[in-house]
Amino acid sequence: MKILPEISRTLSEYLLIPGLTTEDCTPDNVDVGAPLVRHRVGEEPGIRVATPMVSAIMQAVSSPTLAVALAQVGGLSFIHQNQRVEDQAADVLSVKRHKAGFRTSEVTVAPTTPLGEVSRQLADTEQGVAVVTRSGEADGAFLGIISLDDFHLERHGASETAGNRMRGRDGLVTAPATVSLSEANELIWKHHLDVLPVIEDDRVVSLVLKRDYQAHKTYHRATVDGEKRLRVGAGINSRDFKDRIPALVEAGADVLCLDSSDGYSVYQARTVEFARETYGDDVHVGAGNVVDGRAFRYLADAGAAFVKVGIGGGAICTTRAQKGIGRGQASALLDVVEARDAYAQETGVYVPLCCDGGLLNDSHMAMALAMGADFIMLGRYFARLDESPSRKLQIGGQWYKEYWGEGSRRAQNAARYGQRGQMVFEEGVDGYVPYAGSLYDNVERTRAKLTSTMISCGSTNLRDFHRDAVLVPVSAESFKQTGAEVQLRQPTIDSGE
Numbered sequence: 001m002k003i004l005p006e007i008s009r010t011l012s013e014y015l016l017i018p019g020l021t022t023e024d025c026t027p028d029n030v031d032v033g034a035p036l037v038r039h040r041v042g043e044e045p046g047i048r049v050a051t052p053m054v055s056a057i058m059q060a061v062s063s064p065t066l067a068v069a070l071a072q073v074g075g076l077s078f079i080h081q082n083q084r085v086e087d088q089a090a091d092v093l094s095v096k097r098h099k100a101g102f103r104t105s106e107v108t109v110a111p112t113t114p115l116g117e118v119s120r121q122l123a124d125t126e127q128g129v130a131v132v133t134r135s136g137e138a139d140g141a142f143l144g145i146i147s148l149d150d151f152h153l154e155r156h157g158a159s160e161t162a163g164n165r166m167r168g169r170d171g172l173v174t175a176p177a178t179v180s181l182s183e184a185n186e187l188i189w190k191h192h193l194d195v196l197p198v199i200e201d202d203r204v205v206s207l208v209l210k211r212d213y214q215a216h217k218t219y220h221r222a223t224v225d226g227e228k229r230l231r232v233g234a235g236i237n238s239r240d241f242k243d244r245i246p247a248l249v250e251a252g253a254d255v256l257c258l259d260s261s262d263g264y265s266v267y268q269a270r271t272v273e274f275a276r277e278t279y280g281d282d283v284h285v286g287a288g289n290v291v292d293g294r295a296f297r298y299l300a301d302a303g304a305a306f307v308k309v310g311i312g313g314g315a316i317c318t319t320r321a322q323k324g325i326g327r328g329q330a331s332a333l334l335d336v337v338e339a340r341d342a343y344a345q346e347t348g349v350y351v352p353l354c355c356d357g358g359l360l361n362d363s364h365m366a367m368a369l370a371m372g373a374d375f376i377m378l379g380r381y382f383a384r385l386d387e388s389p390s391r392k393l394q395i396g397g398q399w400y401k402e403y404w405g406e407g408s409r410r411a412q413n414a415a416r417y418g419q420r421g422q423m424v425f426e427e428g429v430d431g432y433v434p435y436a437g438s439l440y441d442n443v444e445r446t447r448a449k450l451t452s453t454m455i456s457c458g459s460t461n462l463r464d465f466h467r468d469a470v471l472v473p474v475s476a477e478s479f480k481q482t483g484a485e486v487q488l489r490q491p492t493i494d495s496g497e
């Protein structure tokens with residue numbers, strides 16, 4: 001037995017000391033881009049992200065819709081692996097096939113579907129328009145479209161059918177699948193359309209919405225591959241990797257990541273080695289999670305593309321209570337960063353670090369990056385947003401989204417089952433998180449805060465931020481002062497606020 005001399009510390013236990021802010025430190029000049037995969041020091045990595053945020057390998061988080069939205073703003077998603085190999089590969093493929101500005105319809109109804117049901121289904125999405133097909137299935141013969149502007153429940157009645165209120169196909173302007181985004185936008189403006197259905201073989205393959213027009217112009221940081229397709233990652237496990245990796249590679253996954261609470265195992269090394277032996281440098285496999293330098297070194301030597309840091313710090317994670325393993329996120333990061341830097345010096349190879357878990361607010365993200373993390377994996381953050389796959393519901397007047405851990409009973413995670421095919425104990429919880437709006441708005445706000453922190457610290461890119469950041473541990477007394485109670489002024493009608 002051995003006891004480490006240092007206390008295990010969280011990200012809340014540090015503050016940043018400002019550095020000299022010069023004229024160079026303007027928001028437009030700050031680059032928060034980061035390498036995603038291993039590369040030789042001084043050379044360009046095979047994959048970079050302009051926004052150092054990736055979404056957690058979780059059912060409640062990383063769906064194709066979220067993957068598209070996150071890649072558009074410069075981050076990257078890892079499609080969850082808690083599903084059949086063919087289903088995960090299909091998810092990856094749908095992101096790779098995404099054409100910027102072209103949406104896959106989220107709601108398809110039949111002509112016989114009652115308006116009450118159409119209205120309910122549309123309320124669960126932010127698309128606002130449903131495709132009507134003969135069968136009511138997405139691949140059915142196209143009959144028309146119906147949006148909330150085409151009916152009013154009180155006027156037309158909830159039991160009236162979609163077929164009687166839809167805009168029938170004959171009167172609609174449509175486009176063939178070969179249409180480009182600029183041609184589609186031409187048609188939208190020329191014919192005063194709110195939506196343009198794109199048709200192939202009598203089926204709707206995608207929709208172009210007028211209200212997305214501004215957004216297309218906004219995605220200048222998108223994470224794209226050499227063919228300008230959005231990049232996407234995918235989770236894998238150390239059991240069925242010989243089947244899963246080839247299927248994901250075939251589907252076009254840009255980067256893979258082992259999904260485990262504890263990455264310091266021979267199983268992970270074997271998985272990474274399998275990928276390297278089979279595909280060489282063409283396939284990138286991240287590994288983890290780890291909380292110390294020994295484990296980092298083991299996975300880096302095995303060939304991990306990046307290493308994920310963090311055990312038990314996730315909002316829905318109960319590993320520390322259940323198994324007694326883990327480490328405060330700050331201590332874990334600082335230890336692994338030291339090992340990563342030593343590895344780079346010794347071998348000339350830089351292995352990026354992903355900080356996963358232990359982040360309670362945006363300032364923790366800046367803290368983790370200052371400590372040396374290259375990018376951040378987030379679960380709760382993305383689960384709260386429109387694009388996450390979980391249900392949005394109202395509880396006591398507040399909107400929430402469902403969120404559950406991959407180690408929870410609800411996730412029914414095959415990897416968590418004991419040898420006899422049964423889940424013996426849970427390592428995660430099942431709950432709700434306050435709904436927070438669109439991914440675009442949230443990520444832009446987080447980027448603005450991070451940029452502002454870096455400006456205060458006098459850094460214009462993450463490499464300089466790693467090198468120059470000055471951190472200080474805070475005392476229990478400082479904690480109290482940060483949280484000093486202030487009675488917040490409530491806006492009142494009298495004061496006109």
Ligand SMILES: NC(=O)c1ccc[n+]([C@@H]2O[C@H](COP(=O)([O-])OP(=O)(O)OC[C@H]3O[C@@H](n4cnc5c(N)ncnc54)[C@H](O)[C@@H]3O)[C@@H](O)[C@H]2O)c1
Nearest residue numbers: 238239259260261262267311312317319406407415416427
């Ligand atoms: N980051 C965290 O703190 C944390 C905590 C709890 C749960 N989780 C999530 O829960 C899910 C399950 O994680 P996990 O660590 O239980 O899964 P895991 O598959 O890595 O490990 C489960 C058990 O199986 C063993 N194992 C793995 N591969 C094996 C192989 N090929 N042959 C024999 N045994 C093998 C492992 O040693 C471990 O005992 C993941 O989605 C993970 O991200 C994460």
